[in-house]
Amino acid sequence: MRTLVVLLALVSSAELARAQPASSRSPDAPHLAATVVGIATWQPADDTYVSPNGPYLDTGLGGVGPGIAADLSYVAAVPVVVAFEFSTASISVDQKGRLVGGTAHSHLSDTIVAGLVGGDFAHHSLQIYGGLGWRIGQPTLNDVSVEDSDGSRVVLGGGIDGAAPVARRVDIVLTFRYWFTDRGESSRQIGVGNHVLRFGAGVRVRFGD
Numbered sequence: 001m002r003t004l005v006v007l008l009a010l011v012s013s014a015e016l017a018r019a020q021p022a023s024s025r026s027p028d029a030p031h032l033a034a035t036v037v038g039i040a041t042w043q044p045a046d047d048t049y050v051s052p053n054g055p056y057l058d059t060g061l062g063g064v065g066p067g068i069a070a071d072l073s074y075v076a077a078v079p080v081v082v083a084f085e086f087s088t089a090s091i092s093v094d095q096k097g098r099l100v101g102g103t104a105h106s107h108l109s110d111t112i113v114a115g116l117v118g119g120d121f122a123h124h125s126l127q128i129y130g131g132l133g134w135r136i137g138q139p140t141l142n143d144v145s146v147e148d149s150d151g152s153r154v155v156l157g158g159g160i161d162g163a164a165p166v167a168r169r170v171d172i173v174l175t176f177r178y179w180f181t182d183r184g185e186s187s188r189q190i191g192v193g194n195h196v197l198r199f200g201a202g203v204r205v206r207f208g209d
Helices: 002-019 185-189
Strands: 031-043 063-075 080-097 102-121 126-136 154-167 170-181 195-207
Touching (some): 031 080, 031 170, 063 102, 080 126, 102 154, 126 170
Antiparallel strands (some): 031 195, 063 080, 080 102, 102 126, 126 154, 170 195
8 A cells, every 4th residue: 555655646746747837947947049139330440541631541441330130049057058140230431531542432241150158147147158250241442342351251259148038938138249350451441440349139039948
């Protein structure tokens, strides 16, 4: 009889665990997440050749512009997060000087594809990343591409995400990314800098937690 009671207790415990509602499970369970944010990029200009009253370049190709970013991430129970991220943004500036052939409407559109690794803290409300990626795109002057063969397209950097839940699997997210990319001389001559800072706000959806 005692054996039968023990067996019934074990079976009952297993059934209760199976019937446990998803909302009561550990919030730190491993899961996938997809994030989409609108971003503002700030890319400080390189002023090596810039002089407001000089003959070469009146202003650099930099400033603030709009864009979008998205990522797919996996959060382990360690807690470690691994993410694959895509972001793109553009800046337009009117320039004058010898280095742009007199006058030019200049455009900079940097697309960055990157892999990131970091930590996931405080029940997914804070994530800190570091990683590297690849920069796609090159500046244009009056719709003519500026070749930058001596520069590097590798980007190094990282960032931070802050999230607040609005539903069980949905968060509102604020993001920041900093990237360094070594531009070539052709880009520096029209005032394109090496630093890319991107600020974003959007939504994250978690799967499997």
